[in-house]
Amino acid sequence: MSENSEVTIFDVAEAAGVSITTVSRILNNKPDVAERTRQRVQKVIDELGFIPHAQAQRLASRKSRTIALLFPLERAVSPLEQDFIVGGAAAAGEENFFFNFITAPITESSLLNLYRSAQVDGIILMEIHLDDWRVKLLRDNDFPFVMIGRCADNEGLNFVDLDFDAAIVTAFDHLVELGHRQIGFLALPAHMREQQYGPAVRSLAGYERARQKHGLEVRMWEVNIAVEDMFDATLNILDEQPDLTALVAMQGSPTVGVIRALRQAGRTVPDDFSVVGFATANVAELITPPLTVIDFPAFTMGYQAAKMLIDQIDKKSVENGQILLPSELIVRKSTKPINAVMSDGREG
């Protein structure tokens, strides 16, 4: 194999005694080539170490074979979502697509330019709001994209999302089954709800459903996604409502703050108090005690979103373009039946 990186399709054609058209056909696995010719040319390609020039291919074919994930760094979302990246890249790699990872803040024109400049064939959007300007823009311009998350109206849109509503109901079902009745809900911060951030709104709806389903009182607080804030909030809450025996929290890994506050307040998890969180397996295992959670399959979500997007780009159609992942409860060591607990929070 030659080391010459300047070999072009012309050189191959000349050396093989065919036209560049034929070489191009072979490069792109077109059917209309004689098997003998194919083999002869392929041999020359290998001998010369010819590698097609990606940019030239993209210019001529008008396809970039590149997708991008828009990852809004500035919103400082939970590290839960980190695995979207890895999952998306893995899927793109399998399909021989390039995976662009973009963290720069996006504007209307920069978003459109991504397509107009032919840099990408499609985009994965995350941090979706119920009424999302990016979604409108891309849909109106008929640009291929897939959402991780979903809007209020998803007609004709492709997405993969977790069923946050059902997830919260599942969490409450679990606690009620363990005998808990005084259960608090730590919702995402108010500004997320106000901005109509999907998970914030839907988890709240789930809470309402769960509450009514089990006839529970309203015990809900909106808390920032940070260990300190979770810690402080929990102390205050215990102070106000010492009869609580369990909490469900949306905030992911910072839920460790809840457990620390409980310990400081003299409540042991899970003996005196149960906690259900929201996290990937990795994080849940780090927390002490290992956290019973609604699983957050970030890798899978990124993976499926990328696959779906590539389908959309290649085939212009997707078999199932709306994947709503069911919530899966993983019971670890932070929840326990209440019957071992007295109403004052001490062991019986």
Place this chain on the structure above:
Amino acid sequence: MSENSEVTIFDVAEAAGVSITTVSRILNNKPDVAERTRQRVQKVIDELGFIPHAQAQRLASRKSRTIALLFPLERAVSPLEQDFIVGGAAAAGEENFFFNFITAPITESSLLNLYRSAQVDGIILMEIHLDDWRVKLLRDNDFPFVMIGRCADNEGLNFVDLDFDAAIVTAFDHLVELGHRQIGFLALPAHMREQQYGPAVRSLAGYERARQKHGLEVRMWEVNIAVEDMFDATLNILDEQPDLTALVAMQGSPTVGVIRALRQAGRTVPDDFSVVGFATANVAELITPPLTVIDFPAFTMGYQAAKMLIDQIDKKSVENGQILLPSELIVRKSTKPINAVMSDGREG
């Protein structure tokens, strides 16, 4: 602004009454254009909503303005390194470079093809071994790249790495200063050392230095990077050497397994036993008690590597191409002076 995405440089030239050369000059901020002309043409560009075709630019200019991070998924490295991605992408975005994130397994030819096919202008390599075939290959072919990590011989190479050797010494200094003398070292697994994985080898060297500096006995074990393995190993170690009062661990977040094992063995951290780990702030805060660590600044490392690579590509030279980050000890709640502890591990 027009919405027509089919506007080309020809249309702009025609509408502005200039040649495409002039338009090109303005697009690329070349100096030799009359200010009046520039403004007139710029106005037309805006009015027409012209966006240069990225692939065409790349083909003609022979530059992709794209860098890639090769992230070896199969080796299942610690999640510490996840933030390399975000840091690298942030830096690339600032420099107007595209950031390709590649997780597919790489071969000699696929690595070379990345350059030969003109898909990328440069690469960030991670998981560097002292004698790394990828490094040799890229250096021999004179392809731009930067390492996160470093080889044994780094002559003429660019990298950003943590000083693992010094880091371990720092950790031991801290413990010795607290009065500890029976200190164990949980090294990275043997296969990493055998494969000459940089951090594995260098942390071991650091351990030897620290041991001799302080006149400590050899108390070293190679342990897998997994909570369970850390847990089991710690129980065995405590059984063998009950006089231990502190451990230094290289494994990152799974070090939580050490703390759990200590608790199970009746040792409380930090009252009866001190632990120093290796982790990012995020993870260290999740562990209970919050872990005293050598900080692992993954975001910064990814960021600096990308900046350095882009420097190398643009200017063909780098001012300081070998960044060895000093180790920074962050004292949290998992270490404590020994004088409060009796030799049998109970409080005095």
Place this chain on the structure above:
DNA sequence: TTGTAGGCGTTATCAG
């Protein structure tokens, strides 16, 4: 300061 002309390395169309 501006324009002309010739690539850049492919793919695609249409004849043969």
Place this chain on the structure above:
DNA sequence: CTGATAACGCCTACAA
């Protein structure tokens, strides 16, 4: 099944 030839959209000497 194969081959000219014209795009693809832009950049870059070189000339004016």
